[in-house]
Amino acid sequence: MPAWAYVNGKFVPFEEASLPVEDRATQFGDGVYEVARIYEGVPFAFSDHVQRMQKGASIIGIPWPWEEAELQTMVDELIARNNQQDGIVYWQVSRGTAPRSHVFPPQADPNLTAYTRDYPDHAAAWEQGVKVTIERDVRWLLCHVKSVNLLGNVLAKEAAASKGGAEALLEREGYGIVEGGSSNVFIVKDGVLATPPLSELILPGITRSYVLEIAAEQGMSAAERYISREELLQADEVFFTSTGVEVMPVAAADGHTIGSGVPGPVTKQLLAAYKERVAAACSTAPR
């Protein structure tokens, strides 16, 4: 357990950190959150995370009183207090605390909470690839907002886990496989990458955008388009991306072996390049 958490301007012992019962994230899922990976004590792509959060808050009308530098200072202090060299930092902004009513409260200050946590090692999974399942996407229509309404994701990931899957790939009627329960999805066919386009149906993943950038730098071609279940099952390689798992190879989906059932060359190349990018960013970050 980490030593410290942050609640509305104060660092408090982790076990004492809490939100009021009428916090709107608790009652309505009325809030946004971010998860950044900490490498060598540095939160990677912090600015990208803050920008996405601010945009999400604006889409759902949550006021935004913070400068990015204030959030950076808060997260840096939290990391230092917890001596969190490696792990994740989670932070959340809810619309605030107010007597329960669905309509926005006339007066409420957003609640900002944050903490760090250790993060498990994925070396074996990167080496061997993981199994995933395909689940129906029952989520709402503003999936581009990283809101704390995660019930659709939770149910899909639980369904996958109950069948031994490390991730649930979400299939939305009329669109095919859109993303993972907590990741973005890519396929590789004949050396060409494909990933669903940015829309209200998926989270604009920060890892996704870095992977697309890296692919372009390495001269790979990549299409942003929808992917059907059949295409995914017949792909040469499938992988999913997120802050936590970085670039995760898929060995099998819904019991079908993907490619030769081991991480393919494109996935391995992108994972290695992503790790290089992380190492470069963290070694040059101011401390």
Ligand code: PDD
């Ligand atoms: N999840 N899609 C969904 C639905 C996600 O929840 C996430 C991240 C991603 C990948 O985004 P990024 O590359 O920016 O991490 C895509 C975080 C890690 C989580 O909820 O724990």
